[in-house]
Amino acid sequence: MEDPQETLEPRLNVRALYDRFDAPVTEIDCGTMCAPHNSSGKPFCCDICHSVPAAFHQEWAYLQVNTDLWHAWRGDECLSEPVDPGTLLEETPEHMLLLACQGPALCQRSYRALSCRQFPFFPYITRQGRFIGLAYNWDFEALCWVISNLGKVTGAFRQEFVQVYDALLARWPAEFDSYAACSEEMRQAFARARRRIPLLHRNGRDYLLSPASERLQRSAPEKFRRFGPYR
Numbered sequence: 001m002e003d004p005q006e007t008l009e010p011r012l013n014v015r016a017l018y019d020r021f022d023a024p025v026t027e028i029d030c031g032t033m034c035a036p037h038n039s040s041g042k043p044f045c046c047d048i049c050h051s052v053p054a055a056f057h058q059e060w061a062y063l064q065v066n067t068d069l070w071h072a073w074r075g076d077e078c079l080s081e082p083v084d085p086g087t088l089l090e091e092t093p094e095h096m097l098l099l100a101c102q103g104p105a106l107c108q109r110s111y112r113a114l115s116c117r118q119f120p121f122f123p124y125i126t127r128q129g130r131f132i133g134l135a136y137n138w139d140f141e142a143l144c145w146v147i148s149n150l151g152k153v154t155g156a157f158r159q160e161f162v163q164v165y166d167a168l169l170a171r172w173p174a175e176f177d178s179y180a181a182c183s184e185e186m187r188q189a190f191a192r193a194r195r196r197i198p199l200l201h202r203n204g205r206d207y208l209l210s211p212a213s214e215r216l217q218r219s220a221p222e223k224f225r226r227f228g229p230y231r
């Protein structure tokens, strides 16, 4: 008989999950491309003033006993721009919590959270409930170099991303719902802006997706828009 607890929250082998999702997003170290544009000198996704990583509670249980890299986010880590903890906590799904690390100078690559490994992407879920590929976190368009260079995302990264999320989304309804909601939010934001969504499809090709009809049009990644200092 199916274990109801397993259906709600699958038991994760966090080490195995990390080992399966270890390919760098691009061949070059993309942190060296964005950090010069950040006044702190840190890559944007590793700067707590720009991005607060979220992790599964099971990841936190694993990380706490294996590394001193992380602590539970307090909200006072960013000295230059205090954030409103209420808003961030409200946006955090119940099956996750917010963390802060010791910063990029002390990063331990093998103990990066899943959210570090997937950045800047999330699994795009259609209105019909299909995970069809990778979309990016659009709040980072003007900050993240990768978003302006989608053609440089490696095949290995795409493949690992799809395999890991195929497994997670199939077993974890809360995780599926959270990304379905994020995909809907992206459709609404891009519809308002009259833009199509760049999509790195699970079939290995690249498309622009209409936020209204979800029709896909094949596109060369070099034709995708570039943003901010990466234009």
Ligand code: SF4
Pocket: 025, 030, 031, 032, 033, 034, 035, 043, 044, 045, 046, 119, 120, 143, 144, 145, 146, 147
């Ligand atoms: S993923 Fe984006 S924000 Fe993070 S280091 Fe690479 S270019 Fe910078």
Ligand code: SF4
Pocket: 045, 046, 047, 053, 069, 101, 102, 103, 104, 105, 107, 108, 111, 112, 113, 116
């Ligand atoms: S653990 Fe490493 S990759 Fe993740 S946010 Fe911290 S410095 Fe960046």
